[in-house]
Amino acid sequence: MVEVNEALIRKVAELARLECSDAEVSEYVRSVGDVLGYVAQLEEVDTKGVEPMTHGVDFVLRARADVAEAPKFTADGKPKVLSAAPEVLYDGYKVPQVL
Amino acid sequence: MMQYKTVSEIHDAFDRGETTPSALTQKFLDRLKKSDHNAFLTAIDDRALGQAKAADEVIRTNGGKVPRAKMPLLGVPMGIKDALCIDGVRTTCGSKMLENYIPPYTATAVARLEAAGVISVGKLNMDEFAMGSSNENSAFGPVLHPTHRDRVPGGSSGGSSTAVAADLCFAALGSDTGGSIRLPASFCGVVGFKPTYGRVSRFGLVAFASSLDQIGPLTHSVEDAALIAEVMGGFDPKDSTSNPASIQGLAAEAKKQIEVKGLRIGIPKQYFIDGIQAEVREAIESTLAELTRRGAKLVPIDLPHTKYAVSTYYVVAVSEASSNLSRMDGIRFGVRPKEAMEADSPTEFYKRVRKNFGPEVKRRIILGTFALSSGYFDAYYTKACQVRRLIRQDFENAFQQVDLIATPVSATTAFKAGDKAKDPLQMYLTDIFTIPASLAGLPGISVPCGQDQAGLPIGMQILGPRMEDVRVLQAANLIERIHGGKA
Numbered sequence: 001m002v003e004v005n006e007a008l009i010r011k012v013a014e015l016a017r018l019e020c021s022d023a024e025v026s027e028y029v030r031s032v033g034d035v036l037g038y039v040a041q042l043e044e045v046d047t048k049g050v051e052p053m054t055h056g057v058d059f060v061l062r063a064r065a066d067v068a069e070a071p072k073f074t075a076d077g078k079p080k081v082l083s084a085a086p087e088v089l090y091d092g093y094k095v096p097q098v099l
Numbered sequence: 100m101m102q103y104k105t106v107s108e109i110h111d112a113f114d115r116g117e118t119t120p121s122a123l124t125q126k127f128l129d130r131l132k133k134s135d136h137n138a139f140l141t142a143i144d145d146r147a148l149g150q151a152k153a154a155d156e157v158i159r160t161n162g163g164k165v166p167r168a169k170m171p172l173l174g175v176p177m178g179i180k181d182a183l184c185i186d187g188v189r190t191t192c193g194s195k196m197l198e199n200y201i202p203p204y205t206a207t208a209v210a211r212l213e214a215a216g217v218i219s220v221g222k223l224n225m226d227e228f229a230m231g232s233s234n235e236n237s238a239f240g241p242v243l244h245p246t247h248r249d250r251v252p253g254g255s256s257g258g259s260s261t262a263v264a265a266d267l268c269f270a271a272l273g274s275d276t277g278g279s280i281r282l283p284a285s286f287c288g289v290v291g292f293k294p295t296y297g298r299v300s301r302f303g304l305v306a307f308a309s310s311l312d313q314i315g316p317l318t319h320s321v322e323d324a325a326l327i328a329e330v331m332g333g334f335d336p337k338d339s340t341s342n343p344a345s346i347q348g349l350a351a352e353a354k355k356q357i358e359v360k361g362l363r364i365g366i367p368k369q370y371f372i373d374g375i376q377a378e379v380r381e382a383i384e385s386t387l388a389e390l391t392r393r394g395a396k397l398v399p400i401d402l403p404h405t406k407y408a409v410s411t412y413y414v415v416a417v418s419e420a421s422s423n424l425s426r427m428d429g430i431r432f433g434v435r436p437k438e439a440m441e442a443d444s445p446t447e448f449y450k451r452v453r454k455n456f457g458p459e460v461k462r463r464i465i466l467g468t469f470a471l472s473s474g475y476f477d478a479y480y481t482k483a484c485q486v487r488r489l490i491r492q493d494f495e496n497a498f499q500q501v502d503l504i505a506t507p508v509s510a511t512t513a514f515k516a517g518d519k520a521k522d523p524l525q526m527y528l529t530d531i532f533t534i535p536a537s538l539a540g541l542p543g544i545s546v547p548c549g550q551d552q553a554g555l556p557i558g559m560q561i562l563g564p565r566m567e568d569v570r571v572l573q574a575a576n577l578i579e580r581i582h583g584g585k586a
Binding site: 002008009012013015016017018019020024027028031032034035036038039041042043045047050051052053054055056057059061062063064072080081082083084086087093095096098 | 186187200201202203204296297309310311336337339340342343404406407409410411413414421428429430432433434435439440442445446448449450451453454456458461462464465466468469472475479481482483484485486487488489491522523524527540
């Protein structure tokens, strides 16, 4: 069983791009430790040769035809999809500068 | 109390000219705005009143009668869990992260209901990203229990269950990943139906754990649950896990009386454990006794991997969640605070955005990221997926001997607010009786079957084999009749 300590929580939080305060880290050491401690019971199950069930359905997931739908516009003529953008600049998604 | 118990009664009232879709919609809008249960996050006034007016017109041009075959849910005011997108209506999923998110499209389930005449009166409060069993994890405050204010309404569809029970809308949509429809329905004394996984399109449902999430109705009656499920269900090319089988006729079939004589009801010993509240046990057992009196046979069954279900779920669900929530990055989705734009690296940018997750969501992302991380993947994720198959096989073996399975929904009635909030593991164990069916993708329903001494509702869970939604609904119908009608 894995030992849940501050270093592990900080490492995983970094992988998930989550910032955690010291207080949060110690709370997660306790609660994540509790949950993983409980989950360790799975080790006792004999799963030799059992195919992992990774989907909720039996059939092969199907993809639909890759056909674009007509774009939707708001009453004032702006592309509707922009309503979901965190920030908009000239009818486009504004993304942060990375270089 | 609402004078109409079913959609059919509402339609009769429309036909008699006793009320109109507009009047009924206005009544619910007034009630939901006056209520202090915190069940709704957004009222959808103008849009709803516009839909209601159109419904008035449909009745008027149809000779004053509801065209029931064409518009089976005409003029029915429903609340929609805030995990489901409605074009142009704020959809928060109970999170600060989506506080300002206005989707440019409508979820298939909602679109089909509205095409059948449903009026969406508002968006319902929920645990943040559907992660919780008590509705104490919403970024917009907890939902109160409809009648006992010191109690939780259950979660994560707690806004949905409270709103239906307190007559703030006539019916509601919820979503169930590990029990999020059945548990709150049980705690609040309404019907909550989770159809077979894949029967209702998830297109437009904010994803929590995609292999488990399923949309379903919360209603006053089993017949309405069946009707709503039929209208919104069926194949949708926009959901790759959508089941191609037809769902037509579900409501009519569900109304037919089940053949009780010889009906084999499985009683899994793993669900009737020590620690079940005495009144819950009594309510379930007396209902089962009545079913036996009418000719049903109770068959003891063994679901040996039940005790591993919560562990399995809390690896599988959090793993899928950590992946699904990676899109909350301030670029594709999620708020983008000003300080994020001032970050000097993409990593710092993401962190500043993702501060907007609440503590339970962060906990589950950490658990999921851990379970999927290099060095632990096989021991946690793969292992849990293998045990998941064994849990499903347990059910398949059981359904060789029985037609249905009956269990409590929860070991206790609604617990006190704050009781489990500080102990995540105890909170996770609340879902011990609902999680196994979710892992197996089975249809399940919670139907009221009594009250405890404090007057808190008790729910009975009926589970059926995959795609046997009709059988589950028919049995629930019978239990509803045994207990004297509709909630």
